[in-house]
Amino acid sequence: xxxxxxxxxxxxxxxxxxxxxxxxxxxxxxxxxxxxxxxxxxxxxxxxxxxxxxxxxxxxxxxxxxxxxx
Amino acid sequence: xxxxxxxxxxxxxxxxxxxxxxxxxxxxxxxxxxxxxxxxxxxxxxxxxxxxxxxxxxxxxxxxxxxxxxxxxxxxxxxxxxxxxxxxxxxxxxxxxxxxxxxxxxxxxxxxxxxxxxxxxxxxxxxxxxxxxxxxxxxxxxxxxxxxxxxxxxxxxxxxxxxxxxxxxxxxxxxxxxxxxxxxxxxxxxxxxxxxxxxxxxxxxxxxxxxxxxxxxxxxxxxxxxxxxxxxxxxxxxxxxxxxxxx
Ligand SMILES: Cc1ncc(C[n+]2csc(CCOP(=O)(O)OP(=O)(O)O)c2C)c(N)n1
Ligand code: SF4
Ligand code: SF4
Ligand code: SF4
Ligand SMILES: [Mg+2]
Numbered sequence: 531x532x533x534x535x536x537x538x539x540x541x542x543x544x545x546x547x548x549x550x551x552x553x554x555x556x557x558x559x560x561x562x563x564x565x566x567x568x569x570x571x572x573x574x575x576x577x578x579x580x581x582x583x584x585x586x587x588x589x590x591x592x593x594x595x596x597x598x599x600x
Numbered sequence: 601x602x603x604x605x606x607x608x609x610x611x612x613x614x615x616x617x618x619x620x621x622x623x624x625x626x627x628x629x630x631x632x633x634x635x636x637x638x639x640x641x642x643x644x645x646x647x648x649x650x651x652x653x654x655x656x657x658x659x660x661x662x663x664x665x666x667x668x669x670x671x672x673x674x675x676x677x678x679x680x681x682x683x684x685x686x687x688x689x690x691x692x693x694x695x696x697x698x699x700x701x702x703x704x705x706x707x708x709x710x711x712x713x714x715x716x717x718x719x720x721x722x723x724x725x726x727x728x729x730x731x732x733x734x735x736x737x738x739x740x741x742x743x744x745x746x747x748x749x750x751x752x753x754x755x756x757x758x759x760x761x762x763x764x765x766x767x768x769x770x771x772x773x774x775x776x777x778x779x780x781x782x783x784x785x786x787x788x789x790x791x792x793x794x795x796x797x798x799x800x801x802x803x804x805x806x807x808x809x810x811x812x813x814x815x816x817x818x819x820x821x822x823x824x825x826x827x828x829x830x831x832x833x834x835x836x837x838x839x840x841x842x843x844x845x846x847x
Contacts, residue, residue, distance in 0.1 A: 537611075544620030544812075544819040550779055567619060583779045585603035589624025591611060591658075595603040 532580030532597040536572055540592040543568020547584035547593060553577055556584055606631035608640045608660050615654035620819025622809025623651055625776045626719055626785075627658040630688065633789035639797070644685045646675040648695045651725045651811075655690060669700030676712035686796055687714040693734035693806075694724040697757045701733070704759075704804075708768045711801035715792045718759070718804065721811035722830060729814025733757035736833045741814070759806055760839045769801035771840035775808040777826035781836070788838070800842065808834060 534555060541563065547556045547570060555578045559571035570592075580597035605611070608631040617624050634640040643661045647653050649668040656663055666674040666689070675689035696704050696718045704716070723741055724730040731744040734757045738747045748756070763771055770792050774785035785807055792803035808830050810822030817825060 540611075540614055542619035546620055546819050546823070549820045549823070580601065580603075582601065582603040585605075586628075586779055586782050587625060587776075588628075589617065589619075589621055590614065591605045591609050591624070591628060593603070594605070595601075597601055 532578040532595050532599075534572055534578050534584070535594040535596065536570065537592045538563070538569060540590045541567065541570050542590050543570065544589060545570065546587045546589070550583040550587050552581065552583070553579055606635045606640065608634065608643070610658060610660040613657045615657040617651065617654055618811075618813040620810060620812045620822065621651070622721060622776050622807070622811070623654065623719055624658060625782065626717070626807055626809060627655050629776075629782060629786045630717070630789060631659060633786045633793065634686075636786070636790055637793055639686055639793060642684065642686045644675075644678060644682070644687055646671040646678065646687065646689045648689075648691045650692045650695055650727075652690045652692055652695075652719055669695045669698070670703055671695065672700060672707045672712075672714070672716050673703040675714045675716070676707050676710070679712065679714050686793055689714060689716045691716065691718055692725060692732075693718060693720040693722060693757070694732040697733040697759065698724075705763070708763050708766050708802050708804065711768055713796055713799055713801050714803070715789070715796055716802070716804045717789070718806040719809045720806050720834070721809045721814070723811055723814045725811045725814055729811070734834070736830060756833070758834055759804065760835075763804065764839050766840070767842075768804065768840060769795050769842050770803035770805075770838075772804075772838045773806045773808070773834060773836050775826055775831055775836055776810070777808065777823045777831070784836075806834075808836075
């Protein structure tokens with residue numbers, strides 16, 4: 531299981547990562563950031579397969595994926 | 601596999617692009633493409649006074665803020681002065697095809713040895729979503745409120761039709777609407793940078809890119825618009841690839 535490291539301070543709540551995550555690890559939350567943007571939610575109970583799709587689509591460089599198998 | 605942004609992405613600051621803007625995705629792709637070739641330290645970008653200018657806050661390269669519509673010519677000049685640098689001009693569709701169409705065509709005709717990446721969101725993004733030459737037929741913008749028509753607004757710009765028969769080195773259209781297309785975009789940028797190192801000449805990659813704010817869509821809907829509408833009017837593909845052969 532890969533590990534998702536999120537920098538929430540950069541997130542603008544575009545939810546593009548959620549739209550490409552095949553495992554619902556990342557889903558929209560209803561929270562707002564201090565800047566007034568939406569925020570993504572990391573579902574710790576779901577298994578990240580380390581595909582990197584969220585990393586590739588995130589326009590604000592919030593996401594790092596560490597895959598122990600690598 | 602691990603995924604971590606390049607050291608050439610500047611995490612000490614943040615570009616003020618709108619949520620879901622394609623400009624940010626494309627800057628990440630550029631840095632990963634350059635890293636893949638191991639040439640990150642040689643890149644010089646020329647950014648345009650439009651939404652692309654915020655690339656200056658996203659990427660940590662030597663860069664020049666060119667005048668709007670003059671970034672392709674500026675990059676060509678820098679390349680002539682600094683042949684070892686790898687030049688990437690980054691105009692939008694308004695810049696490359698409207699105010700700057702002369703620079704784009706002239707640099708293509710001279711086969712200037714640079715890479716031009718046109719971020720095509722089919723509008724003047726920064727100034728409020730006005731119609732650009734690349735606005736699609738039927739598309740409503742702040743200056744084409746009833747939808748663009750050829751009769752009223754002139755023909756839609758398809759750069760592959762204009763430059764498709766020219767002697768430039770490489771011409772491709774890519775998109776960031778899906779992970780598969782994001783991966784292809786990176787491959788095309790790697791190929792074009794390699795061509796610049798080979799001295800092959802002018803490479804232009806147009807990338808279909810979402811502007812959720814001016815399209816008045818969510819970021820996810822914008823990706824669907826690229827998939828179902830924009831890329832139907834402006835097909836993806838490689839249109840010129842001379843592979844180093846003399847024209
Ligand atoms: C010489 C000059 N004329 C006009 C402008 C105003 N202006 C700023 S951005 C822009 C259009 C931007 O459209 P595009 O090049 O497609 O970039 P986008 O913002 O959509 O990425 C214009 C006309 C300017 N900055 N400089
Ligand atoms: S790496 Fe793949 S599975 Fe893991 S969070 Fe990102 S998109 Fe989801
Ligand atoms: S893609 Fe990036 S900015 Fe957008 S919601 Fe996901 S983490 Fe936040
Ligand atoms: S106006 Fe459009 S192109 Fe400019 S930052 Fe916002 S979404 Fe991006
Ligand atoms: Mg534009």
